[in-house]
Amino acid sequence: MSGTGIGARVLRKEDFRFITGKGQFTDDVNRYGQAHAVFLRSPHAHAEILGIKLDAARAMPGVIDIFTGDDLAADKIGGLICGWMIHSKDGTPMKAGAHPALAQGKVRYVGDHVAVIIAETQAQARDAMERIVVDYKVLKPGVSMADAVKSGAPVLHEVAPDNTVYNWALGDEAATQAAFAKAAHVTKLDLVNNRLVPNPMEPRAAVGDWDSGQDAFTLYTTSQNPHVARLVLSAFIGIAPEHKLRVIAPDVGGGFGSKIFIYAEETVCVWAAKKIGRPVKWVADRTEAFLSDAHGRDHVTHAEMALDASGKILGLRVKTQANLGAYLSTFSSSVPTYLYAPLLSGQYDIPAIYVEVDGLYTNTAPVDAYRGAGRPEATFVIERMVEVAAREVKQDPAEFRRRNFVRQFPHQTPVIMCYDAGDYDAALTKALEMSDYKNIGARKAESAKKGLLRGIGFSAYIEACGIAPSAAVGSLGAGVGLWESAEVRVNPVGTVEILTGSHSHGQGHETTFAQLVSERLGISIDNVSIVHGDTDKVQMGMGTYGSRSGAVGMSAISKALDKIEAKAKKVAGFVLEASPDDIEFKDGKFSVRGTDKEIDFASVALQAYIAHKFNGQELEPGLKESAFWDPTNFTFPAGVHICELEIDPATGVTRIDRWTAVDDFGNVINPMIVEGQVHGGIAQGVGQALLEGAVYDSSGQLVTASYMDYSMPRAGDLPSYDVGMTQTACPSNPLGIKGCGEAGAIAAPPAVMNAITDAIGHEGIAMPATPLALWRAIQKTAPRAAAE
Amino acid sequence: MASVTLNVNGKSVTRGVDARTLLVEFLREHMRLTGTHVGCDTTQCGCCTVHVNGEAMKSCTLLAVAVDGATITTIEGLAKGQDLHPMQAAFREHHGLQCGFCTPGMIMSAVDMVRRKGTDLDDKTIREELEGNICRCTGYHNIVKAIHYGAEAMGKTGTAAE
Numbered sequence: 001m002s003g004t005g006i007g008a009r010v011l012r013k014e015d016f017r018f019i020t021g022k023g024q025f026t027d028d029v030n031r032y033g034q035a036h037a038v039f040l041r042s043p044h045a046h047a048e049i050l051g052i053k054l055d056a057a058r059a060m061p062g063v064i065d066i067f068t069g070d071d072l073a074a075d076k077i078g079g080l081i082c083g084w085m086i087h088s089k090d091g092t093p094m095k096a097g098a099h100p101a102l103a104q105g106k107v108r109y110v111g112d113h114v115a116v117i118i119a120e121t122q123a124q125a126r127d128a129m130e131r132i133v134v135d136y137k138v139l140k141p142g143v144s145m146a147d148a149v150k151s152g153a154p155v156l157h158e159v160a161p162d163n164t165v166y167n168w169a170l171g172d173e174a175a176t177q178a179a180f181a182k183a184a185h186v187t188k189l190d191l192v193n194n195r196l197v198p199n200p201m202e203p204r205a206a207v208g209d210w211d212s213g214q215d216a217f218t219l220y221t222t223s224q225n226p227h228v229a230r231l232v233l234s235a236f237i238g239i240a241p242e243h244k245l246r247v248i249a250p251d252v253g254g255g256f257g258s259k260i261f262i263y264a265e266e267t268v269c270v271w272a273a274k275k276i277g278r279p280v281k282w283v284a285d286r287t288e289a290f291l292s293d294a295h296g297r298d299h300v301t302h303a304e305m306a307l308d309a310s311g312k313i314l315g316l317r318v319k320t321q322a323n324l325g326a327y328l329s330t331f332s333s334s335v336p337t338y339l340y341a342p343l344l345s346g347q348y349d350i351p352a353i354y355v356e357v358d359g360l361y362t363n364t365a366p367v368d369a370y371r372g373a374g375r376p377e378a379t380f381v382i383e384r385m386v387e388v389a390a391r392e393v394k395q396d397p398a399e400f401r402r403r404n405f406v407r408q409f410p411h412q413t414p415v416i417m418c419y420d421a422g423d424y425d426a427a428l429t430k431a432l433e434m435s436d437y438k439n440i441g442a443r444k445a446e447s448a449k450k451g452l453l454r455g456i457g458f459s460a461y462i463e464a465c466g467i468a469p470s471a472a473v474g475s476l477g478a479g480v481g482l483w484e485s486a487e488v489r490v491n492p493v494g495t496v497e498i499l500t501g502s503h504s505h506g507q508g509h510e511t512t513f514a515q516l517v518s519e520r521l522g523i524s525i526d527n528v529s530i531v532h533g534d535t536d537k538v539q540m541g542m543g544t545y546g547s548r549s550g551a552v553g554m555s556a557i558s559k560a561l562d563k564i565e566a567k568a569k570k571v572a573g574f575v576l577e578a579s580p581d582d583i584e585f586k587d588g589k590f591s592v593r594g595t596d597k598e599i600d601f602a603s604v605a606l607q608a609y610i611a612h613k614f615n616g617q618e619l620e621p622g623l624k625e626s627a628f629w630d631p632t633n634f635t636f637p638a639g640v641h642i643c644e645l646e647i648d649p650a651t652g653v654t655r656i657d658r659w660t661a662v663d664d665f666g667n668v669i670n671p672m673i674v675e676g677q678v679h680g681g682i683a684q685g686v687g688q689a690l691l692e693g694a695v696y697d698s699s700g701q702l703v704t705a706s707y708m709d710y711s712m713p714r715a716g717d718l719p720s721y722d723v724g725m726t727q728t729a730c731p732s733n734p735l736g737i738k739g740c741g742e743a744g745a746i747a748a749p750p751a752v753m754n755a756i757t758d759a760i761g762h763e764g765i766a767m768p769a770t771p772l773a774l775w776r777a778i779q780k781t782a783p784r785a786a787a788e
Numbered sequence: 789m790a791s792v793t794l795n796v797n798g799k800s801v802t803r804g805v806d807a808r809t810l811l812v813e814f815l816r817e818h819m820r821l822t823g824t825h826v827g828c829d830t831t832q833c834g835c836c837t838v839h840v841n842g843e844a845m846k847s848c849t850l851l852a853v854a855v856d857g858a859t860i861t862t863i864e865g866l867a868k869g870q871d872l873h874p875m876q877a878a879f880r881e882h883h884g885l886q887c888g889f890c891t892p893g894m895i896m897s898a899v900d901m902v903r904r905k906g907t908d909l910d911d912k913t914i915r916e917e918l919e920g921n922i923c924r925c926t927g928y929h930n931i932v933k934a935i936h937y938g939a940e941a942m943g944k945t946g947t948a949a950e
Contacts, residue, residue: 011880018888019876019895021823021863028822123808201827201835201924202889253825253889254924286828506887506925672883676930680886683927707832707922715918715928720911744927 005519006735009672013525014510023251026205029220031279034207035064036122037269038282040115040129041291042107045141045363045700046154049105049134052115057131062124065276066132067268068115069102077101077271078237080262082328083479086337086359089169094359096165097157099327101237101264107136108156108326109363110700111291113264118272118280141363141700145300145321148362156326156361165324165333165359170341171415176354179315183306187389193377193749194767195298195323195694196687197710198370200505202253203284204263204293208270212277216244219270223249223533224259224503225543228480230535232262232330239270242535249533252505256684257369258293259505260545261330265292290705295694296370298323299336299377305385311393313404315352318344318381322367324359329368333359338416338476339374339464345413346382347424347460347638348404353414363700369545371684371745375463383459383750388763397754398432401460417464419636421728427662428460431640434724435660440644453647453778454657455759458640459751465739466551466635466732483630484548485541486556488517488564490623492609494602495527499626501541502553503533507677507741509549512669516554516735520561521601522588539626547637547739550669555733556629563625568604571623574614575599575607633732637739639663641682643751647759652775654690654756656719661747663723666730666738674740675723681744682721687713688745689752693768711768792852796821797865805852812836812847815862823863823892827922834921837893837900838862844900846920863892866899874945875899878938879931886925897921898935899942907943909936 004010017023054066080099087093098104102113114134119125142148142156148163155161180186207220217240223229226247234242252259269280284292299320306315322336341355372379390400405424412418432438440456447454467473470481487499496517502509509532514525531537544553565585572590573580582593591598599607604623607613611621642660647653661678668674691711695703704710729736749767756774757763765777792809793802796819803818815821815838827835829848836848839861866873875898878884885891901909901917909917914932923931942948 012883014888015880015885018885018891019863019872019879020867021821021892023823023888025822025825025889027816027826030820121806123806199924200889201833201887201922202825203827251888254887256924283826286830286833508886676883676886676926679927679929680925681927684924706830707828708830712833712922712924713927714922715915715932718915718928720929720932721927 004525005515006669008515008670010511010515010525010670012508012511013514014508025202025251025253026207026220026222027283029207029250031207031209034279034281035118035120035276036125037116037118037272037280038122038125038129039113039265040117040132042103042110042112042114044107044136044138045110045143046139047107047136048139049103049107049114050137051135053133057117057128060124060128060131062120063128064118064120066115066117067102067272067275069100069104072100072102072271073104075271076238080264081232081236082330082333084331084334085477085479086166086168086333088166094166094333095160096328097159101267109365110702111365112326116268116272118276143363143696143698143700145323145360145362148360156363160361163361165328165361167356167358168337169356171354172352173354175352176315176317179352180306180317183314184309185307185393187305187307187385187392189303189385189388189763191301191303191381191384192766193297193299193301193380194688196296196370196692197290197694198256198258198293198296199289199712200254200256200258203286203289204259204265205283206266206269207279207281208273209279210273217270217273218246218248219266220248220250221266222252222259223247224252224255224505224545226503226533227501227535227541228543229262233267233270237267246536249503252503255505256371257296257373257545260543261294261368286707287705290710291702292365294329294366294368295325296367297377298367301381303381303385305389307389307393311395311400311403313348313350316344316350318355320357322357322359323362323364325362325364325366327366329366332366332368334478335369335374336377340378342416343375343378343462343464344382345415345417346379347406347462349406351414355415364696371681372742373546375742376746376749379459379461379746380750383461384753387458387754397458398428398437401458402428417634420633420731422636422638422664423726423728424460424638426726427638427640427664430724430726431642431660431662434662434722435642435644435658447646453649453759454644455755456642456644457751457754457758458642459747459754460640461747462636462638463742463746464634465547465637465742466631467546467548468634469631480542481630482542483628484552484556485539485626485628486560487626488557488560488624490564490605492606494523494605496521496523497529497531498557499531499538500553500557501538501543502549503544505544507544507549508673512673513554513557515669516557517561523601547741550737551635551730551733551739552629552631554735554737556627558734559627559629560625563627564623567623567625568608570619571608572599572604575604631732635666635730635732635738637663637665637743639743639747641747641751643755645755645759647756647774649778652771652778654769654774656686659719659721661721661723661744662726663740663743664726664728664738665740666727667736668725677740678723678744679721681742682748683713683718684745685748686718686752689749689767689769691717691768691770790853792856794855795859797862807853809852810848811850811852811855814852815847821862821864825889825892827890832922833890834897835890835893837896837921839896839900844897863896866895873899874941874947875938878934878941882930882934882937884926884931884934890921890923894921894923894931898938901935902939902942902948907939907948909939911936
């Protein structure tokens with residue numbers, strides 16, 4: 001290994017440009033002659049548009065043009081799509097209402113897109129926007145899920161008269177009923193998974209450009225998956241055929257899922273560039289981000305768990321209402337179904353599970369994948385349930401979990417997933433040691449002396465990552481395959497360019513992907529560059545989400561490197577006058593087995609291109625290979641997080657005292673980067689548990705639409721994290737990688753809530769457990785600690 | 789239109805701008821110094837932090853005309869050529885950034901923090917002082933670490949007094 005290979009704590013190659021202010025984010029892109037777009041958004045949650053008066057706005061200084069939904073329709077620009085078909089349990093397809101990029105006749109949430117104003121400057125566009133007069137007939141909104149399913153509720157989409165997108169189910173209902181019939185104890189719990197706003201620090205942005213000479217478009221956009229954006233914009237929305245549409249996602253300032261989706265704004269910007277014959281730029285302000293980025297979570301769940309007399313779990317029954325918002329966003333339908341229910345078995349051997357999910361329309365922003373996407377919701381259900389069940393049957397929560405762990409692999413759960421490898425005991429044991437669990441009693445007593453309530457909470461999470469085998473997801477309704485592509489270009493001087501369909505927006509691919517190449521080819525990472533995020537450079541790809549870039553993206557690179565090695569051996573064979581079968585490749589050198597004849601990698605690259613030692617009939621010149629990797633299974637990262645906290649009962653303020661994380665991500669490429677991913681995920685999970693929550697009032701106004709109203713975790717809200725690892729290699733990909741991007745966000749919320757409910761002595765607290773909510777909860781019931 | 793003269797990263801510039809131009813717009817759009825970012829436009833997230841006459845300020849809610857005549861340092865003006873400022877180096881060394889969007893503001897705030905609070909910063913102080921800078925990627929763990937060591941390095945190299 002060259003010191004920069006797999007497992008090395010290599011500093012990031014991408015950092016220099018970010019710490020010197022030389023990153024290139026979409027808002028940093030400026031095209032010659034560009035105009036600026038702003039979007040007029042609906043101030044109402046639900047209204048008919050009776051008319052739009054544009055004359056006064058058109059007369060404002062600097063205005064170039066103004067477009068509405070009618071203009072898009074006239075150009076036959078299609079609506080936004082949802083790419084995952086879900087069928088209800090009665091077999092009927094989901095009820096997807098039309099989702100025009102600019103409203104046609106009706107608006108369905110505050111922030112819905114009514115018109116686009118394009119002017120010389122953003123300020124002029126905003127001024128003009130104030131002069132547009134829209135005649136709305138305001139309709140009664142269905143803001144909460146409870147409102148939306150009431151009889152006589154206002155109907156959002158005619159195709160779904162009861163505001164229900166689907167009534168979906170998974171599992172064996174009869175077997176689950178039988179399990180409950182023989183239960184010695186049943187634990188029941190009502191749970192709310194609070195609605196979140198993803199809030200990457202870079203707001204969404206788009207620059208659309210049109211080349212009149214070529215009749216070709218370029219779209220710069222804040223995307224996690226530029227090729228998927230191109231596919232949708234081309235094949236479904238109808239902007240231009242794919243070969244006439246280039247999508248570039250340059251540096252992207254965080255995504256967390258919210259930049260997977262194809263939104264109205266980039267669609268309109270790229271289309272409008274041709275309409276006005278100039279580049280069109282749009283940059284969201286933060287309130288627009290709150291209003292119109294797809295939100296996350298928002299489940300209401302009732303769960304029941306059947307136990308035998310010894311505390312063994314016999315069955316699990318879950319009924320969930322999932323808020324999908326006013327329209328179906330790109331992957332929204334899959335999140336509360338196939339990304340949720342198949343994870344409800346957790347780390348446990350549960351013989352019978354039955355899950356029902358109702359996906360509902362409400363007059364709120366669309367809801368789609370947010371870091372973890374379905375898996376945090378599932379983990380919250382199962383980990384709150386096992387904690388409460390352990391309490392009810394008076395067993396130690398750690399030992400209760402251990403008693404129920406899956407121990408043999410592969411393990412087929414009753415809800416689709418087949419866990420391929422893991423060692424849940426090992427992670428729990430290590431986490432208990434690291435957190436000094438055995439002395440928790442003494443620490444609780446110390447806190448009590450100070451008048452504080454100390455609690456400890458566990459979360460033994462599992463997730464399904466590395467999404468996903470294309471045929472498998474296809475059979476579940478996905479409209480795309482979820483493989484990844486890679487191309488390895490070796491230059492004549494031996495430097496290497498990797499073209500990948502994965503997209504880095506904070507994950508450090510420019511470093512970790514280069515480490516794989518360094519390991520395999522024996523060259524320094526300084527001689528490797530990673531090219532991503534441009535559909536004109538990388539032929540095709542599926543992008544980055546679902547912790548898939550290591551397990552799927554790097555596996556594609558690995559497969560392409562296999563081909564490079566095979567070809568290079570043939571070249572080396574000609575140069576060294578030996579059979580390729582006798583060529584060994586090690587530490588960057590090709591040698592003839594049993595001799596001292598050798599040639600280094602860079603020289604083989606040069607020989608491949610000058611092609612003097614072989615003729616074109618024997619071997620093609622050049623050294624460039626590509627591969628597509630389609631996973632054989634999901635991957636199953638798992639681990640144990642333990643949260644220990646203190647609550648001041650006088651104020652309800654929570655302070656997290658220590659956080660222990662033990663994760664099994666399989667093989668690790670760069671521990672520094674993996675730990676960073678864990679830290680960030682935990683912070684988002686703690687944010688969900690203690691601080692964050694999107695709040696709509698009864699009229700459908702988003703009350704939390706700025707950082708003054710929506711509580712983002714600050715440095716002072718969070719602890720330092722004690723992060724450890726266990727490792728079982730993943731057998732389902734060549735690198736043994738499971739994925740680490742979402743673990744923290746999945747594990748953290750139940751760990752916090754289990755600790756809080758341990759501290760206050762009852763389950764009557766929902767996320768976010770703000771000081772006010774906690775203070776009220778503490779007043780309701782005398783805490784166990786005080787009563788004892 | 790209003791005429792605004794600023795000294796930005798050691799160079800004097802005068803521009804005629806719309807009177808409502810914000811300092812961040814002056815820097816990003818008129819000077820093409822795009823390292824200063826806009827994350828929220830309500831003085832909350834700190835992505836737009838620059839130094840105005842040596843003090844950290846949020847340029848997204850400051851009119852350019854209001855700081856006419858001021859000396860501004862942006863993230864682009866912190867390194868001396870290829871020699872990184874110790875705080876920049878510390879963010880890299882301790883993996884204090886992921887997507888890199890909040891990073892310029894974080895670094896500018898951190899340098900200001902050291903000038904105000906000294907080079908020996910404990911975690912509690914750093915976390916409190918970061919109240920005005922939001923990061924969504926790192927969970928702050930490594931940012932706190934980077935600032936701790938960056939402050940120490942500023943002390944050793946004499947940059948804290950600059």
